[in-house]
């Protein structure tokens with residue numbers, strides 16, 4: 001029986017699995033994710049932080065989806081290596097899963113800067129639901145939240161947390177002022193202070209300010225570290241042709257972890273889902 005493995009349980013990975021099942025009910029289909037959750041709307045996690053929706057509203061596929069479509073779901077399995085000769089996906093604990101065709105749909109993740117103290121509890125690389133749940137649980141005991149970033153997500157988090165009457169210091173540039181948010185653009189964070197947990201940050205000027213958590217919503221880089229030692233060609237992300245084929249004929253890449261070598265590519269939730277939805281027909285012709 002043909003074995004298809006999809007790494008990624010989100011917009012691109014789920015739509016890929018659906019498009020494969022639409023034309024192929026026979027192959028063994030496995031989805032792998034390093035998160036502990038059923039598929040959820042990653043792009044709406046700040047609505048949960050804001051209290052506009054409940055956690056259950058985020059999930060767009062339930063246990064039944066995987067069961068009814070004969071999809072094996074492997075959660076909390078971080079992929080650290082690919083063996084393309086033996087066609088194996090290798091997990092952090094060195095366990096592995098074998099494939100005949102592989103779909104990489106691993107999106108992107110925040111790359112934390114190499115600051116002293118960056119490993120402390122309370123430093124948050126904001127990738128999705130796990131981190132938003134941590135913020136929600138810890139906000140009631142927070143006095144000051146530090147956010148590092150200039151983008152829309154940084155501004156949105158700052159606005160949401162400031163509205164909860166918690167002091168917010170944003171290290172970056174805001175396009176317009178936000179009530180309750182102090183923006184600092186000329187004195188970056190240089191060190192995270194505390195024992196095992198964040199207590200304060202030191203700035204380039206040497207000034208120290210108290211902080212209960214430090215949130216990094218950016219910069220985001222494709223989550224493709226496990227691809228680097230393979231023959232799969234990459235630029236900023238994995239290079240694919242118009243049929244989402246990588247330089248290895250039995251490996252495909254979709255969503256935010258891929259870029260086209262032939263045409264400009266769009267990013268974001270809808271584009272990732274669209275990429276995946278085209279994959280079924282392509283894979284089954286191969």
Ligand SMILES: Cc1cc2nc3c(=O)[nH]c(=O)nc-3n(C[C@H](O)[C@H](O)[C@H](O)COP(=O)(O)OP(=O)(O)OC[C@H]3O[C@@H](n4cnc5c(N)ncnc54)[C@H](O)[C@@H]3O)c2cc1C
Nearest residue numbers: 008009010011012034043079106107223255256268269272
């Ligand atoms: C806070 C926030 C707000 C956003 N707002 C918007 C918005 O308003 N509009 C918009 O279009 N987009 C928004 N986005 C971006 C959007 O969520 C992404 O473009 C979209 O989720 C990409 O889908 P994807 O399937 O390619 O990857 P992702 O959704 O990133 O999913 C990647 C999957 O791969 C898994 N994975 C990654 N690495 C590994 C590994 N090594 N081993 C095992 N599994 C792995 C993850 O667990 C996950 O299941 C936002 C993102 C965030 C975080």
